[in-house]
Amino acid sequence: MPDRESSVGPRAAVMDRRRLLFGILPAAALLVTGCARSDADERKARPPLALVYNGPQGCTDCAPAVADLLRRAPRPFEVTYVGPGTGKPLTASALAAAQLYVQPGGGADLARTWRDLRDSADVVRDWIRAGGSYLGLCFGGYLAGRDPGFDLLPGDTYGYAGSPGSSVPDDRDTVVKVDWQGKPRHMYFQDGPAFLLDDGADATVLATYESGAAAVVVAPYGKGRVGVSGPHPEADASWYAAEELRNPDGVRFDLAHELIEATTGRR
Template identity: 50%
Template sequence: MEQRRFLPGARVSPSTVPGIAVADTESQPLALVYRGPASTDDCPEAVAALLDGQYRVAYIGPDEEYPLTAYSLAKAALYAQPGGGSLAPAWRSMRDYADDIRAYVQGGGNYVGFCLGGYLAGASPGFTLLPGDANEYVGSSGSDLDSTADTVLTVTWRGAQRPLFFQDGPLFTLDNGAPATVLATYPSGAVAAVVAPCGKGKVGVVGPHPEADETWFSEAVLPSSGAVHPELGRDLVATTVAR
């Protein structure tokens, strides 16, 4: 199943994210954000900005400070897979790292996936981290979306209606009886954000983009009023790392 290219996120460079490579943050836990062929320009920076303040943030990937290896992952309290392009080419770029990522999470690590990162947490194809799978929300049963174009979609997050930036994100199907915490649902009732155990670790995934800032909406010519919710992204992260 081909996914459309995701809109680049907020234009945040490493030098403008205080949590990245700043000496006085060494006491903070390390969050590694993937940046490479499976991410779209600026999407990793948007996730880094979301994590800044709670974590010492660095990038991990083929040409980054941290190469994507088991040794690098072992240093991290959190690994984040940001938005990106189409699922099939993204998986081709990531499949050689799948065993290391899965071992990291099952050994006690934390994985947080945003949109494409949510697809990749699934199994068809993906890292097989979820007690279930990730599938396309557009065109799914009960969905009134029939286009993969950028839009604002209202989800129910912990009982409250929250509009969020959305572009062909996944829904999540869970195995019967899976010990998962559903944070958000789509208008159809399908799962939009969920946290679940994976071995000794945990995985948290979201279909929409709570990390999106005002620039995402302006570039897509969409209204941003009431739709910028970084606190929801932080809720996803906090729920994932909680023990």
């Protein structure tokens, strides 16, 4: 008959090893799970990506102004410049990672800029149609229209300066009064578009010029959205100072933030 002490000893050692292993494994599993949760949380906490066109179009301050606005927004974006000269072309793969594409202001020659953009037009339209968001400011508003343009609007654009009933006679930099959803506001303006919408168009007019023409519009495009503004809601204090202009409301960005939220559907 085996010795009782010797028979119990090995079993106890096995039990101790099992306790040790089962004690270590849950801790290790928790550690791995904790790392996974940490990585997921980090990805979730990362701001959505906005692509801002910064190709050659005649305004060195326009893309940086809207990029700064997006980075400092109440719900901020990560920003990457795209377009000729940026090292990142406007392609389907670049858009696939983004929530918002911004075509800023600053251009003077639509045909010239369109030559740089037309090869990307189909991928931009496809991306918006699948759920992306396009924000066009001033020149970018013109480019949301047709001929030349991305043809994203339920209607088209025209130059507000000098148009019938316009308070702006020419293309000089100025401040315009708008009706923003029933409230009088003032915005920086430099030869921006007005928007002529089709009868019964599915679109929200956020603001009108004094003539009643649409100044700021958001419209669906497939599963995505298009937001356009003739005036510059992104204009900071340096823009006003450079042209010796004054905004009676003060230099504020609440209208820009509202337009971004409406365009991206984040409100």
